[in-house]
Amino acid sequence: MLRDCNSDFLDHLAESLPEGRLCAPAPRYLEEPRGRWHGRAGAVALPRNVEEVAAILRAAHEARVAVVPFGGGTGLVGGQVASDGPVPLLLSLEKMAAIREVHPSENVLIAEAGCILADVQGAAEEVGRLFPLSLASEGSAQIGGLLATNAGGVNVLRYGNARDLVLGLEVVLADGRVWHGLKRLRKDNTGYELRHLMLGSEGTLGVITAASLRLAPRPAKQGAALMVVESPAAALDLLARAQARFGEGISAFELIGGMGLHFLAETMPQVRLPFEAPPDWMVLIDLGLPEGSAPDGALEALFEEGFEAGLVSDGVIAASLAQRAEFWTLRESIPEANRHIGAISSHDISLPLSEIPAFIVQAGPELARINRYRINCFGHLGDGNLHYNVFPVLGRNRADHEDERAAIKTCVHDLVYAMGGSVSAEHGIGRFKTADMQRYGDPVKLAAMRAIKHALDPRGILNPGAVLPEEPSAKGEM
Amino acid sequence: MLRDCNSDFLDHLAESLPEGRLCAPAPRYLEEPRGRWHGRAGAVALPRNVEEVAAILRAAHEARVAVVPFGGGTGLVGGQVASDGPVPLLLSLEKMAAIREVHPSENVLIAEAGCILADVQGAAEEVGRLFPLSLASEGSAQIGGLLATNAGGVNVLRYGNARDLVLGLEVVLADGRVWHGLKRLRKDNTGYELRHLMLGSEGTLGVITAASLRLAPRPAKQGAALMVVESPAAALDLLARAQARFGEGISAFELIGGMGLHFLAETMPQVRLPFEAPPDWMVLIDLGLPEGSAPDGALEALFEEGFEAGLVSDGVIAASLAQRAEFWTLRESIPEANRHIGAISSHDISLPLSEIPAFIVQAGPELARINRYRINCFGHLGDGNLHYNVFPVLGRNRADHEDERAAIKTCVHDLVYAMGGSVSAEHGIGRFKTADMQRYGDPVKLAAMRAIKHALDPRGILNPGAVLPEEPSAKGEM
Numbered sequence: 001m002l003r004d005c006n007s008d009f010l011d012h013l014a015e016s017l018p019e020g021r022l023c024a025p026a027p028r029y030l031e032e033p034r035g036r037w038h039g040r041a042g043a044v045a046l047p048r049n050v051e052e053v054a055a056i057l058r059a060a061h062e063a064r065v066a067v068v069p070f071g072g073g074t075g076l077v078g079g080q081v082a083s084d085g086p087v088p089l090l091l092s093l094e095k096m097a098a099i100r101e102v103h104p105s106e107n108v109l110i111a112e113a114g115c116i117l118a119d120v121q122g123a124a125e126e127v128g129r130l131f132p133l134s135l136a137s138e139g140s141a142q143i144g145g146l147l148a149t150n151a152g153g154v155n156v157l158r159y160g161n162a163r164d165l166v167l168g169l170e171v172v173l174a175d176g177r178v179w180h181g182l183k184r185l186r187k188d189n190t191g192y193e194l195r196h197l198m199l200g201s202e203g204t205l206g207v208i209t210a211a212s213l214r215l216a217p218r219p220a221k222q223g224a225a226l227m228v229v230e231s232p233a234a235a236l237d238l239l240a241r242a243q244a245r246f247g248e249g250i251s252a253f254e255l256i257g258g259m260g261l262h263f264l265a266e267t268m269p270q271v272r273l274p275f276e277a278p279p280d281w282m283v284l285i286d287l288g289l290p291e292g293s294a295p296d297g298a299l300e301a302l303f304e305e306g307f308e309a310g311l312v313s314d315g316v317i318a319a320s321l322a323q324r325a326e327f328w329t330l331r332e333s334i335p336e337a338n339r340h341i342g343a344i345s346s347h348d349i350s351l352p353l354s355e356i357p358a359f360i361v362q363a364g365p366e367l368a369r370i371n372r373y374r375i376n377c378f379g380h381l382g383d384g385n386l387h388y389n390v391f392p393v394l395g396r397n398r399a400d401h402e403d404e405r406a407a408i409k410t411c412v413h414d415l416v417y418a419m420g421g422s423v424s425a426e427h428g429i430g431r432f433k434t435a436d437m438q439r440y441g442d443p444v445k446l447a448a449m450r451a452i453k454h455a456l457d458p459r460g461i462l463n464p465g466a467v468l469p470e471e472p473s474a475k476g477e478m
Numbered sequence: 479m480l481r482d483c484n485s486d487f488l489d490h491l492a493e494s495l496p497e498g499r500l501c502a503p504a505p506r507y508l509e510e511p512r513g514r515w516h517g518r519a520g521a522v523a524l525p526r527n528v529e530e531v532a533a534i535l536r537a538a539h540e541a542r543v544a545v546v547p548f549g550g551g552t553g554l555v556g557g558q559v560a561s562d563g564p565v566p567l568l569l570s571l572e573k574m575a576a577i578r579e580v581h582p583s584e585n586v587l588i589a590e591a592g593c594i595l596a597d598v599q600g601a602a603e604e605v606g607r608l609f610p611l612s613l614a615s616e617g618s619a620q621i622g623g624l625l626a627t628n629a630g631g632v633n634v635l636r637y638g639n640a641r642d643l644v645l646g647l648e649v650v651l652a653d654g655r656v657w658h659g660l661k662r663l664r665k666d667n668t669g670y671e672l673r674h675l676m677l678g679s680e681g682t683l684g685v686i687t688a689a690s691l692r693l694a695p696r697p698a699k700q701g702a703a704l705m706v707v708e709s710p711a712a713a714l715d716l717l718a719r720a721q722a723r724f725g726e727g728i729s730a731f732e733l734i735g736g737m738g739l740h741f742l743a744e745t746m747p748q749v750r751l752p753f754e755a756p757p758d759w760m761v762l763i764d765l766g767l768p769e770g771s772a773p774d775g776a777l778e779a780l781f782e783e784g785f786e787a788g789l790v791s792d793g794v795i796a797a798s799l800a801q802r803a804e805f806w807t808l809r810e811s812i813p814e815a816n817r818h819i820g821a822i823s824s825h826d827i828s829l830p831l832s833e834i835p836a837f838i839v840q841a842g843p844e845l846a847r848i849n850r851y852r853i854n855c856f857g858h859l860g861d862g863n864l865h866y867n868v869f870p871v872l873g874r875n876r877a878d879h880e881d882e883r884a885a886i887k888t889c890v891h892d893l894v895y896a897m898g899g900s901v902s903a904e905h906g907i908g909r910f911k912t913a914d915m916q917r918y919g920d921p922v923k924l925a926a927m928r929a930i931k932h933a934l935d936p937r938g939i940l941n942p943g944a945v946l947p948e949e950p951s952a953k954g955e956m
Contacts, residue, residue, distance in 0.1 A: 105718055106831040106862075128722075152665050158726075161665060163674075164642065179922040184830040186861040187630050187639060188900040189678060190907060191915060191945060192927045196641075196674030200667060217721040240583055243695040244606075245769040248636075248726045291723040292779070293771050301770070352662040353584040383664040384584075422666040429668060437669060444657040448934060449670045455933035456926060467669060 002086040002464060005042025005065045009089075012063070013045075016055045021046055029090055032081045033074060034346075037431070039081030041068065041090040048095045050170060050178055050209045057207065057461075058176030060089060066464050067091050069203035071145020072116070074137040076348070077430025079149065079202045079466050088464075093144045096209060099123050107215040108167060108184045113144025113208050120213065129215035132159035136332055144208045150200035152426030154331075157382035158251045158288070159216060161426070163199040168212035171198050174205075174457035182212045197452070202428055203463040205456050219251070219288025223295025224324040227303060227315035228279040233357040234311040235283050235381055241309075242285060242302055249293075252286040253382035259391075260334040260376045267340035271333045272326060274316050283381065284331050286324070334378055338389055344373070344401040345408040347388040349416045350425035356384060363388065363415055370407050385425040388412060413440065429467045438469035480564040480942065483520025483543045487567075490541070491523075494533045499524055507568055510559045511552060512824075515909070517559030519546065519568040526573045528648060528656055528687045535685065535939075536654030538567060544942050545569050547681035549623020550594070552615040554826070555908025557627065557680045557944050566942075571622045574687060577601050585693040586645060586662045591622025591686050598691065607693035610637035614810055622686045628678035630904030632809075635860035636729045636766070637694060639904070641677040646690035649676050652683075652935035660690045675930070680906055681941040683934050697729070697766025701773025702802040705781060705793035706757040711835040712789040713761050713859055719787075720763060720780055727771075730764040731860035737869075738812040738854045745818035749811045750804060752794050761859065762809050764802075812856055816867055820876045822851065823886040825866040827894045828903035834862060841866065841893055848885050863903040866890060891918065907945045916947035 003009070014022055022043050030039040042065075047053045060067045066088035070080050082088045097114035104127040111120050117138040124131040133146065135153035145151075147169075151162040159165065168183035171194075181195060198206050229235045232255065239253050261278035264271050275282075285302075287295045299317045306312035318324035338346075351359055360377060367373055367390065374391040390408050392401055401408075413423045417440045424433055437446065446469070453460070453468060481487070492500055500521050508517040520543075525531045538545045544566035548558050560566045575592035582605040589598050595616040602609040611624065613631035623629075625647075629640040637643065646661035649672075659673060676684050707713045710733065717731050739756035742749050753760075763780075765773045777795045784790035796802035816824075829837055838855060845851055850871050857864040868886050870876060879886075891901045895918045902911055915924065924947070931938070931946060 103830070103832060105714065107721075108830070150667050150671075152667075156665060160642075163671070164638075173922065173926065177922045177925075179926065180920055181923060183900070184898060185828045185900050185903070187634060187828045187858075187863045187903040189628050189630075189902045189904055190900055190911075191919060191923065192683070192930060193628075193641070193674045193678050194923055194926055196671045197930075200671050205670070217725045219725055220723060236583065243585075245698060247695045247697055247766070247768055249768045288725065290725055290727045290767055290771060290776070292776055293768060298768070298770055350663045350665045352581070352586070354581060380665075385665045420662060422661070422663050422668055424667045425663070425665040426667055433668075441668060442658055444651065444655045445659060445669065445672055447655075448651065448657065448672055451933035452670060452675075452930055455929035 001064065002066050002461065003064050004087040005089040009063050009065050010043050013056065013059045016059060017052055021052060025090055028073060029070060029092065030081065032078050033076060037078050037081045037083045039083055040087050042087045044090045044092055046092055046095045050172065053172045053207055053209050054176045054178055056091060057172050057174060060461050061175045061459060064459055064461060065089055066461050068463050069093070069144070069148065069207050071113070071142035072137065072140045074141045075145060075149060075430060076427045077424070077432045079428060079430035079463065081431070082465060085465055091207065093142065093209065100210065102127055103184065104129060106184055107217070109213050109215055110182060110210060111143050111213060112210045113142060115143045117141050117143065117146060124215045128218060130218045131213060132216050133162055133165055136335055143211060147199050147208050147211055148201065148203050149428040152380065152383070152385065154252045154254065154380065156380060157253055158248055163196055165214050166195060166199060166211050167214050169195050169198055169208055170210040171206040171208050174459065174462050182210060184212050202430060202467050204453060204467050205462065220291040221289045221293050221295050222287065222321065222324065223299055223318060224284065224286045224327050225299040225303065225315055225317040226274050226282055226284055226327055227306065227312045228275065228282045229312055230310065231281060231357065232360050235281060236353060236356065237309070238283065238306050238311050239382060241305055245302060246287060246289065246298065249287055249289045250285065250382065251288045252284065254284040254331055255378055255381035256282050256284060256331065256334070257377045259374055260337065260378050263337035263341050263376060264333060267337045268333055271330055275314060284327055338376060341391050342398045343389045343391055344398045345390045345405050347412050348425050348427040349388055349421055349423060350383065350385045351416065351419055351421035353384045355419040355421065356386065359415060359419055363412060366411050366415060367408060370404055370411065371401065431465055434467065434469045479542065480544050480939065481542050482565040483567040487541050487543050488521050491534065491537045494537060495530055499530060503568055506551060507548060507570070508559065510556050511554060515556050515559045515561050517561055518565050520565045522568045522570055524570055524573045528650065531650045531685055531687050532654045532656050534569060535650050535652060538939050539653045539937060542937055542939065543567055544939050546941050547571070547622070547626065547685050549591070549620035549626070550615065550618045552619045553623060553627060553908060554905045555902070555910045557906060557908035557941065559909070560943060563943055569685065571620065571687065578688065580605055581662065582607060584662055585695070587691050587693055588660060588688060589621050589691060590688045591620060593621045595619050595621065595624060602693045606696060608696045609691060610694050611640055611643055614813055621689060625677050625686050625689055626679065626681050627906040630858065630861070630863065632730045632732065632858065634858060635731055636726055641674055643692050644673060644677060644689050645692050647673050647676055647686055648688040649684040649686050652937065652940050660688060662690050680908060680945050682931060682945050683940065698769040699767045699771050699773050700765065700799065700802065701777055701796060702762065702764045702805050703777040703781070703793055703795040704752050704760055704762055704805055705784065705790045706753065706760045707790055708788065709759060709835065710838050713759060714831060714834065715787070716761065716784050716789050717860060719783055723780060724765060724767065724776065727765055727767045728763065728860065729766045730762065732762040732809055733856055733859035734760050734762060734809065734812070735855045737852055738815065738856050741815035741819050741854060742811060745815045746811055749808055753792060762805055816854060819869050821867045821869055822876045822879045823868045823883050825890050826903050826905040827866055827899055827901060828861065828863045829894065829897055829899035831862045833897040833899065834864065837893060837897055841890060844889050844893060845886060848882055848889065849879065909943050912945065912947045
């Protein structure tokens with residue numbers, strides 16, 4: 001049974017910390033980007049080193065007070081906001097923002113949890129390397145949260161998810177013990193892979209305080225193109241042909257639906273659109289190739305092959321890095337345009353690549369049975385990851401459809417599940433999707449997750465309510 | 479407390495299985511490649527599908543009988559041989575050797591645990607794809623064992639370890655429940671990463687019965703070169719320059735010490751050596767580049783850069799795929815030559831890349847304090863993974879040094895540990911290295927491992943004695 005984070009506990013905790021490590025929660029700590037949920041907290045703890053994090057968790061463990069780890073606050077599934085249950089202590093890592101070590105010759109960098117992603121990217125660039133994790137919120141998202149949620153983004157096709165960029169971790173467990181696992185090794189088969197268990201556990205198994213991150217060489221030659229494709233199936237065919245030509249040289253392969261371009265024209269006219277008439281479907285292809293290759297020629301050759309095969313009908317190759325950046329601005333502006341329009345329901349789904357065309361064909365008519373909507377389907381096609389967002393038709397707004405949200409979600413998620421997909425591709429489970437875990441999760445996996453949670457956090461103080469659906473039994477053992 | 483796998487248990491088990499699933503253990507099931515340990519087993523179970531595996535584990539769990547999962551039997555750390563403790567049931571997956579599905583357009587293949595690695599490589603090649611896992615024992619090693627031990631091999635630099643090639647798993651837990659996790663998704667953030675916990679757990683947390691494997695596009699252009707380098711430091715400098723030029727285009731970057739070439743000349747004269755006088759150090763560089771590139775020219779340019787920088791003094795670029803294969807035969811023959819000579823002590827170590835030269839400089843003199851030896855140092859330099867093997871000087875043999883083995887091991891491992899390295903880079907812990915886990919492992923990680931083991935296998939029937947050092951307490955909770 002958990003207790004509230006009250007003044008008694010805070011007084012006790014303050015004794016084991018230096019001055020000024022505890023403060024009242026400013027509003028920004030209690031909000032989440034989509035404004036649906038509002039969190040509560042008895043206080044915000046701002047530790048400056050791993051020993052202070054350990055002291056905080058030791059005290060919370062002893063007092064059975066819930067702790068909600070907080071990073072940049074950019075999570076989209078409510079993992080950072082506890083809106084019910086006992087009042088928690090909010091643990092923000094923002095003051096642990098040092099880059100501890102940089103090893104260019106090893107392509108390794110060690111960053112603390114509070115580092116902003118953009119700063120880590122910058123530190124890598126300073127030594128001529130690339131930290132490939134890249135997503136819309138990189139200006140405020142923090143490494144700790146990005147790793148705890150195994151963030152995805154636009155370079156997963158080439159470099160993998162966040163977990164694939166981590167060589168080692170420093171983690172404080174629920175009872176305050178510290179696992180010193182900041183290795184700089186590419187290969188280490190000494191025991192269970194605790195690292196991957198912590199990555200993606202959304203702060204429910206331990207608190208990541210620092211990570212040993214793998215950097216990549218900066219691609220010698222870069223290039224990008226926008227190509228108008230006949231359909232999502234044509235886009236997949238084009239991807240396969242691109243992979244046959246360039247292999248891992250493809251840094252990103254993004255699908256952009258026509259609706260997103262209409263939304264941009266409607267709400268962000270300052271964003272330049274590449275084609276006079278917005279096409280139904282286009283792809284953004286980003287290449288990073290070795291010394292001695294010519295990305296533009298390579299993209300031209302791909303376009304010709306696609307054109308002859310009837311897959312692409314038009315296209316533009318970036319004439320400069322500035323134009324390449326413009327292509328990416330277009331892509332990255334779509335989520336903002338979506339916010340201006342106001343989605344009724346947003347879905348972060350993944351599917352086996354070959355199922356994607358069938359999903360897009362079937363989902364529209366299924367939803368039309370509920371009501372008339374505008375659908376903006378876009379995302380990381382190369383990863384099989386679509387952002388499938390449902391909007392009101394012109395003249396109506398999301399409020400008119402509030403009572404349809406549950407039905408829309410079930411409709412989309414049931415179809416995804418039936419096709420072997422995932423209802424949370426890159427955003428995680430947080431608190432918004434625990435019911436989906438119960439509905440769609442493998443029951444044996446769920447039982448194993450509960451057993452692991454119980455083994456590593458027997459008192460359940462770490463981010464309670466996140467990831468795991470409510471337990472049928474209180475015990476949590478298998 | 480575990481019980482022996484006796485006739486009572488086997489009679490009971492036989493009732494829940496079809497005819498002919500149980501047999502007496504042939505010698506090959508009780509041996510390990512280095513012939514140091516000899517295993518025992520009450521019987522060998524040969525299930526043909528996941529339901530039969532589940533029935534076997536259910537029965538073993540109820541009867542508290544130990545189960546040792548068995549793949550190709552090629553493991554080098556004794557994970558497959560139980561030489562003491564209660565007599566176990568040996569569970570061989572060899573009859574589950576189907577390739578269930580191939581999805582070329584998704585770069586995915588689903589294989590059962592008993593598939594031989596070479597057969598999976600072949601199935602990928604048939605559809606114009608590459609399954610990148612490649613190592614010396616690929617002709618007999620099985621997928622289940624390769625994944626349970628997170629095998630490494632020669633392509634880790636480009637494609638990652640075995641775990642990085644797995645999208646989903648089908649696993650039978652200790653009590654016979656089946657986790658159906660054979661997903662074909664690149665992104666799936668729904669709950670804890672059970673997949674990575676099972677991968678590398680060496681059969682102590684569950685039995686992998688099938689895996690969804692990621693394939694890669696076959697590189698459009700391939701090339702390879704052998705280059706004579708001045709030193710390991712020069713080899714690392716050359717690697718950094720190669721990465722700046724070719725990025726992930728480098729498939730392998732192998733270090734070969736002069737001693738290995740002497741051993742080849744001494745024991746395998748049929749293997750052609752590329753240089754008249756065996757150099758002290760050389761590297762094998764393997765490139766896989768996109769369409770439109772010229773690997774030979776690229777390697778020439780790299781050689782010239784390295785030559786001008788005083789890093790390389792001689793080199794040969796493969797004039798054909800046949801010559802490239804010859805280079806690899808040379809590399810792959812070194813372990814066999816080592817066996818002919820007879821190592822006193824073999825070490826599978828990894829280090830932070832920048833520490834490798836210092837390690838090689840220091841390890842020799844440290845060992846010389848024990849006795850005079852010949853050292854063959856070679857391996858996957860790009861991964862920071864060295865095979866550091868110690869041999870008698872000419873005229874003596876390993877038997878003369880038997881009593882020095884422990885001191886040699888401690889000397890090498892202490893130095894590795896002091897430099898932030900791992901004493902098991904790709905071979906795992908098995909039974910031979912549990913004492914090293916105790917000596918060098920992080921105590922908090924060890925406690926967490928025990929808690930997880932206890933949570934998922936409360937009766938401890940899965941591969942007892944492997945991976946985890948003997949427990950101080952019987953309980954295994956944190």
